[in-house]
Amino acid sequence: MRTPAKVRVGDAPDTRVVGPISQTDIVRFAGAGGDFNPLHHDPGFVATTGFPGVIAMGQMQAGILAGWLSDTFGVEHVRSFGVRFVAPVLLGDTLTLGGTVVTITETNGESLATLDLVASGDKGPVVTGSATVVVAAA
Amino acid sequence: MSDPLPAGVVDRVEYDVERGKIREFTRATFTTDPVHTDPAAARDAGFRDAPATLTHTVVAGHQRDQRAFVDSLGLALARVVVGSVTWTYLRPLTAGDHVVGTRRVVDDVQREGKRGGTMRVVALETEYVDAVGEPVVRLEEVLIERGEQR
Numbered sequence: 001m002r003t004p005a006k007v008r009v010g011d012a013p014d015t016r017v018v019g020p021i022s023q024t025d026i027v028r029f030a031g032a033g034g035d036f037n038p039l040h041h042d043p044g045f046v047a048t049t050g051f052p053g054v055i056a057m058g059q060m061q062a063g064i065l066a067g068w069l070s071d072t073f074g075v076e077h078v079r080s081f082g083v084r085f086v087a088p089v090l091l092g093d094t095l096t097l098g099g100t101v102v103t104i105t106e107t108n109g110e111s112l113a114t115l116d117l118v119a120s121g122d123k124g125p126v127v128t129g130s131a132t133v134v135v136a137a138a
Numbered sequence: 139m140s141d142p143l144p145a146g147v148v149d150r151v152e153y154d155v156e157r158g159k160i161r162e163f164t165r166a167t168f169t170t171d172p173v174h175t176d177p178a179a180a181r182d183a184g185f186r187d188a189p190a191t192l193t194h195t196v197v198a199g200h201q202r203d204q205r206a207f208v209d210s211l212g213l214a215l216a217r218v219v220v221g222s223v224t225w226t227y228l229r230p231l232t233a234g235d236h237v238v239g240t241r242r243v244v245d246d247v248q249r250e251g252k253r254g255g256t257m258r259v260v261a262l263e264t265e266y267v268d269a270v271g272e273p274v275v276r277l278e279e280v281l282i283e284r285g286e287q288r
Contacts (some may be wrong), residue, residue, distance in 0.1 A: 001184040018168050025166075032159070032166035034200030058220055059196045060166070066192035067169030075171065075230055076185070081192050082224030082278075 002074050006136040012100045016068045019094030029060040056089040061127050065119045068097035073133045083129035093121040111137045148241050149207050151198045155235040159197055160190050187233040194231055195277055213283050221280040228273050239266040255285020
């Protein structure tokens with residue numbers, strides 16, 4: 001297993017920027033994840049729903065945020081990952097993914113950090129979340 | 139189609155975790171760690187094969203009948219949104235795993251919506267177990283059915 005990351009409370013690892021989100025990005029995620037709700041690819045259908053345009057599936061931005069988390073800390077070190085869907089992502093939005101270490105506790109000889117996470121679009125947060133990650137002892 | 143589900147279980151999904159699907163999902167989520175796409179890098183990092191990305195269980199969407207699931211809960215699909223999702227990892231899900239996820243209702247309440255009308259909040263929990271029955275990942279979802287517009 002790889003060495004856990006060394007972090008302190010208050011640390012905010014480098015953020016990642018993804019976008020602008022294209023229809024291709026959304027279709028690629030639909031293919032990977034199996035969500036073929038027309039809300040995410042069919043402008044004619046979207047026009048009947050009250051949304052201003054095609055929106056990404058929440059699981060897409062959740063997965064992109066999770067990718068930042070596991071690329072930063074190592075997938076084997078992540079013990080939990082939770083998200084709350086705050087606002088839709090529209091075509092052309094650019095996402096910024098990041099998080100901050102809020103606590104580090106020692107449990108059974110293991111250092112566990114909790115992080116506050118956020119994915120922001122052009123107009124503010126689209127997904128907020130939290131994670132528990134094994135880190136290196138201080 | 140299959141055996142009837144026990145009380146409280148809304149659906150059950152079964153799938154094989156495949157390298158190709160892990161690769162596809164990794165790319166679709168802009169995940170860059172080579173352990174997900176290169177079996178040699180995965181083994182060097184101590185995995186027995188490529189680990190799935192954190193939200194890979196979303197792939198179960200391919201195997202599910204979402205409409206039947208929503209109908210079985212008596213929800214109006216057009217008014218349903220997902221409020222939150224939390225994954226708890228007991229070990230990394232890895233290519234070659236065969237998993238079975240059983241989804242249960244853990245809470246189902248009516249609440250006054252902020253803009254009037256009643257909304258329904260349904261909490262679901264899915265436990266994925268591997269081929270020997272050991273839990274691998276647990277998923278908690280909260281679905282919100284908004285009140286009807288007046």
